[in-house]
Amino acid sequence: MASHSRTCRDVSPLPTTGPTSRRRRWRRSTSGSRTGRPSSPPPIDAIRAREEVRKALAEGASLMTFAYVPADGKLERVNISMDRGLLRAIDATASARGMTRSAFIAMVARREIAGF
Structure with missing residues (x-):
């Protein structure tokens, strides 16, 4: 029986498009400064000014x-x-939700801050 093995050269590189690549780009874009803290998201006006966003909004996106x-x-x-x-x-x-008190309070606080 013949055995099959793979070397690093046989394995295709990571995709440059698709969900994995988008996640990687998002992580890079939100990785923040040298302090390791996440950077703030851009203002809504800056997002609306992007060409792809303007086009999507014109086509009915929200x-x-x-x-x-x-x-x-x-x-x-x-x-x-x-x-x-x-x-x-x-x-x-x-307890009924299988959460700790701290986790529950944090969840409710996030929802309240977000306005949900």
């Missing part, structure tokens, strides 16, 4: 804005005060 809350990946411990009954309701809801 543009939606939302609050941008950058996550820097570092957790910070905070102390907050709230009504005990509200805290119990938060804990019960978070």
Whole structure:
């Protein structure tokens, strides 16, 4: 029985188009500065000024804005005060969803900031 093996030369390079490539370009464009923090997204007027966006909007596309809350990946411990009954309701809801209290509060805060 013949065995088959591949060398690095047999493997095709990563695609230059398609979803994988778009994700890679997006990561590069949002990778931020030398500090490692994500860069801020461009203003909505700058996005509307792009030729491909103007064309898409003219063809019936829509543009939606939302609050941008950058996550820097570092957790910070905070102390907050709230009504005990509200805290119990938060804990019960978070538990029913398989979440921690902190994760639930963060999720609700993000939704509220985004206006949903």
